[in-house]
Amino acid sequence: MRTLSRNRAFGGVQGVHAHPSKVCDCEMTFGLFLPEEAEHGPVPLLWYLSGLTCTHENAMVKAGLQQWAAEWGLAVVFPDTSPRGSEVPDDPSYDLGQGAGFYVDATEAPWSSHFRMWSYLTEELPRVLTANFEIDELRQSIMGHSMGGHGALTLAMHHPDRFAAVSAFAPIANPTESDWGRKQFAAYLGEDEAAWRLHDASILMAERGFPGPVLIDQGTEDEFLELLRPEALASAMAARRQPGAFRMHRGYDHSYFFISSFAEEHVAFHAEALWGAEA
């Protein structure tokens, strides 16, 4: 692992690090905020998964999470959204290939050689983090935005023992019924739609739910509402009696201004789940 940058922030350190990834067969870059408490011992970890076209950097500089993570003593990791590099397959469209990994393990050519974000996030990157930083692997929580909200919800529902809570801003909530999903699942996972269902948050919510709390925030002026299909997830949450909240915010759109506006509440939500009665 090599460190690309370190900036003091909110009493802690915002770092950017790169490491060779066996799973993705390329170098992967991530951002990691460590609060001051990490100088003295392991701290809980909040995963932040980003949306289409993003790298590790967008949320790291625009979402405004670090200040609240510092207040609660949490680390925040900002992974990239796909494998990268000239050796890695790509597509001219913004919503397939590099920057659009969709948090699945691709099984189809040409993608299957590198596009294994599911295994990268569940197996390889956790090992890199715990080996190199003061991270308490028994205390993890997860959130994301748009494609990253899809990733956070599906990862959490498949790993209910790993994450204390899950939250999402404007998640791609029902990708098996959306052009943000069908195109990518067909490319990455093939034509058998049974495999797609394991990566649809609304279906997983209906079939499994999540043992911890779930927080979903959506803006009424989101320019991608038709693609996100929040109604499918809201309906599934209510039908399942899922503990948590689905909130619709008047006037907010799909941008980082929406995320930063509610960042404090999301971090507090995770911190309370992570710290439990200590909070």
Next chain:
Amino acid sequence: MRTLSRNRAFGGVQGVHAHPSKVCDCEMTFGLFLPEEAEHGPVPLLWYLSGLTCTHENAMVKAGLQQWAAEWGLAVVFPDTSPRGSEVPDDPSYDLGQGAGFYVDATEAPWSSHFRMWSYLTEELPRVLTANFEIDELRQSIMGHSMGGHGALTLAMHHPDRFAAVSAFAPIANPTESDWGRKQFAAYLGEDEAAWRLHDASILMAERGFPGPVLIDQGTEDEFLELLRPEALASAMAARRQPGAFRMHRGYDHSYFFISSFAEEHVAFHAEALWGAEA
């Protein structure tokens, strides 16, 4: 004036607007955050001046000021750092020409035709703001970073009746003695150094001071300390008995992570000066 974007943020609106500028003889773009209170009447205005290479956008998306402005009911304007466009003179270096207006009115060719940021910020942009938005022109305050800290301090000390307070992150504090200053003043203002002294915050502090409070934050790991010369300003502030604070923060550098780490305190500092006993 035309509106390029509007995003709901922290209960208010983050807008980006462009207008034809007579002073700069080109179209100028600015960001303006309006808190929810502006829906009901005029609100105080905080000016944020950015540093070298920045446009209106950098601080708007990275400094984390809006959340605190929303809390205190302040508008924040993010002007560009220079005139822009293919008709506007430029220089291949990053620290002269477009993106590097240095907040002066150039008197020398080829710059004098467009590079009039001093008059733009003191005369033209205030008129645009008060004509189009619910801004209380009797309640203004000003802050900035690096070159923008230089701008904020020099503008404030020349307009002591206009600004309730002034603050700066890592300002170019003594440009007449720095390569961030001598090069630009020679280009924009000519060889007579008497003109330069009117745009040097440390000299102005020694000669005039500021009637309101002054807050300066500087990081010990700032990669540009030799160019910023904070010691000149700290010395002048102390010698003048200037009410305010000069703070040196261990480990912080020149980045937006430094700014966002102390954004809350800077906005509160201005809000208290603007709202006075109401705060």
